[in-house]
Amino acid sequence: MKYALLVHQSQEHFDRRNDPSAVAAGKAYGEALQAAGIFVGGAGLDSPQNATTVSVRDGKRQVHDGPYAETKEFLAGFGIIDVPNLDAALEWAARHPAAEFASIEVRPLLGSHFMVGTPKPPK
Amino acid sequence: MSEAATSVAIESVVRDSYGRLVAYLAARSGDVAGAEDALGDAFVAALKRWSAEGVPEKPEAWLLHVARNRMIDAARHTQVRQKSEEFLQQIAEEAQAVAKAHEHFPDERLKLLFVCAHPAIDSAARTPLMLQTVLGIDAARIASAFLVSPAAMSQRLVRAKNKIRDAAIPFRVPEPPELNERASFVLDAIYAAYTTGWESLMEAASTHHALAGEAILLGRMLAQLMPREPEAHGLLSLMLHCEARRQARYTRNGKFVPLDHQDANLWSQPMIEEAEKHLHSAAAFKHMGRYQLEAAIQSLHANRAKTGRIDWKEIALLYEGLVRIAPGIGSLVGRAVAIAQAGEPAVGFAALEQIPPDRIADYQPYWAACGHLLRLLNRKDEARKAFDRAASLTDDPALREYLFQRSAEDAGQPG
Numbered sequence: 332m333k334y335a336l337l338v339h340q341s342q343e344h345f346d347r348r349n350d351p352s353a354v355a356a357g358k359a360y361g362e363a364l365q366a367a368g369i370f371v372g373g374a375g376l377d378s379p380q381n382a383t384t385v386s387v388r389d390g391k392r393q394v395h396d397g398p399y400a401e402t403k404e405f406l407a408g409f410g411i412i413d414v415p416n417l418d419a420a421l422e423w424a425a426r427h428p429a430a431e432f433a434s435i436e437v438r439p440l441l442g443s444h445f446m447v448g449t450p451k452p453p454k
Numbered sequence: 455m456s457e458a459a460t461s462v463a464i465e466s467v468v469r470d471s472y473g474r475l476v477a478y479l480a481a482r483s484g485d486v487a488g489a490e491d492a493l494g495d496a497f498v499a500a501l502k503r504w505s506a507e508g509v510p511e512k513p514e515a516w517l518l519h520v521a522r523n524r525m526i527d528a529a530r531h532t533q534v535r536q537k538s539e540e541f542l543q544q545i546a547e548e549a550q551a552v553a554k555a556h557e558h559f560p561d562e563r564l565k566l567l568f569v570c571a572h573p574a575i576d577s578a579a580r581t582p583l584m585l586q587t588v589l590g591i592d593a594a595r596i597a598s599a600f601l602v603s604p605a606a607m608s609q610r611l612v613r614a615k616n617k618i619r620d621a622a623i624p625f626r627v628p629e630p631p632e633l634n635e636r637a638s639f640v641l642d643a644i645y646a647a648y649t650t651g652w653e654s655l656m657e658a659a660s661t662h663h664a665l666a667g668e669a670i671l672l673g674r675m676l677a678q679l680m681p682r683e684p685e686a687h688g689l690l691s692l693m694l695h696c697e698a699r700r701q702a703r704y705t706r707n708g709k710f711v712p713l714d715h716q717d718a719n720l721w722s723q724p725m726i727e728e729a730e731k732h733l734h735s736a737a738a739f740k741h742m743g744r745y746q747l748e749a750a751i752q753s754l755h756a757n758r759a760k761t762g763r764i765d766w767k768e769i770a771l772l773y774e775g776l777v778r779i780a781p782g783i784g785s786l787v788g789r790a791v792a793i794a795q796a797g798e799p800a801v802g803f804a805a806l807e808q809i810p811p812d813r814i815a816d817y818q819p820y821w822a823a824c825g826h827l828l829r830l831l832n833r834k835d836e837a838r839k840a841f842d843r844a845a846s847l848t849d850d851p852a853l854r855e856y857l858f859q860r861s862a863e864d865a866g867q868p869g
Contacts, residue, residue, distance in 0.1 A: 416622045417574055417623045421574070439621045439622065
């Protein structure tokens with residue numbers, strides 16, 4: 332079962348993401364996921380200020396500056412893990428170094444056969 | 455066998471085995487709704503077959519077998535999930551083993567209780583989910599006990615079951631240290647079934663109380679499935695102590711009787727004895743908890759049947775312990791009243807005044823306690839106002855009448 336761990340945090344904490352202690356903790360966590368053999372993928376995200384949002388309406392492409400929604404807490408990173416069940420996913424989410432100040436949203440990926448890199452054929 | 459006799463037989467299987475069958479199927483498929491549907495179909499099939507051929511020797515094994523076939527059909531119609539083949543095979547083998555041997559199939563109800571009260575499930579759905587999946591109570595009845603529309607309750611239950619399946623909430627009993635907190639969610643959800651629709655402090659009001667019997671069933675089940683969990687015994691003891699007084703809470707013409715004035719002869723002695731037995735079992739583990747403390751308080755009230763008096767000092771001590779581990783508004787008010795009744799009304803009232811104002815605005819027992827303590831302090835006008843406010847906050851007509859009566863009690867009397 333694959334789950335996304337979505338890290339939502341405030342600007343204040345986001346600004347501290349390059350502190351040496353934060354970098355070290357993030358690296359160690361990533362290595363622990365790898366060592367446990369459950370890491371599927373993931374990355375930290377750049378600031379929402381550098382986001383550009385695209386949609387296509389009536390065949391017309393609309394592009395605008397900024398994230399999909401302006402919120403106080405925003406998506407700052409994500410990881411995808413493959414674990415047996417929700418309890419195991421929650422366990423790993425709680426170990427995320429950002430969990431003590433950010434919120435980690437744990438969401439199952441759609442479909443148990445989902446494979447990163449091999450998208451399902453359209454239905 | 456006639457259809458009527460068959461449905462009696464089915465009812466008895468439902469009563470004794472419904473939760474075990476759902477738990478067994480769901481623990482293997484991870485799909486509570488699918489298990490319930492398949493079992494529902496199996497009961498329909500049983501009604502037909504058993505009328506013609508009689509009830510089989512192992513009715514549960516028969517139902518499991520049919521339910522499993524239904525789940526295979528359902529799996530064919532929907533997207534086959536990887537797990538389903540394996541678990542269906544497993545069920546087939548186990549159903550055969552059960553049919554042959556004289557043993558019961560594995561009891562997975564404890565796992566189901568932990569799934570229902572999982573922190574990932576909306577807290578408002580946990581108790582209804584237990585009532586439906588473990589006891590087989592229909593959504594309409596649960597809805598009426600919870601004072602919500604049947605449609606809203608069904609939606610809440612469907613959403614919760616979908617989440618169990620789609621987020622893969624595991625059917626497992628957690629290990630320590632997680633076990634402690636997770637068990638408390640199970641206990642709380644069962645107690646919520648007992649107190650549903652029942653704004654109670656020291657059994658103030660008990661209008662709805664619609665699911666008390668079901669809550670006690672769940673409590674007995676939990677104490678049996680977790681015999682080494684003292685709080686499971688504590689919770690059962692608490693519910694039994696409260697339930698023992700059902701007949702004494704109102705007079706024959708519907709007047710409300712507060713606990714201290716209830717006729718102890720109307721209390722159910724067998725229930726009190728069972729309650730005491732469980733409180734005793736809990737104490738042996740020497741690990742105090744919220745429900746044991748609350749049960750111990752009720753036990754002291756029950757002692758009045760023997761001794762003719764209430765040991766308020768001891769009750770105040772127990773409340774002291776209770777507010778330390780569970781500082782809910784109910785225990786804060788209870789402590790204040792106990793202190794006052796133990797001979798220190800001024801101290802008790804000071805404790806009432808310390809409760810944050812934002813928590814008392816619509817909490818009837820607080821205002822009733824206020825009225826009582828103010829009267830003990832001879833602050834008559836304030837007492838009257840407090841009783842009036844309490845009366846305006848209850849939806850139980852008998853309690854309202856009682857509170858207005860107390861408000862008027864010594865109006866005009868000297869002193």
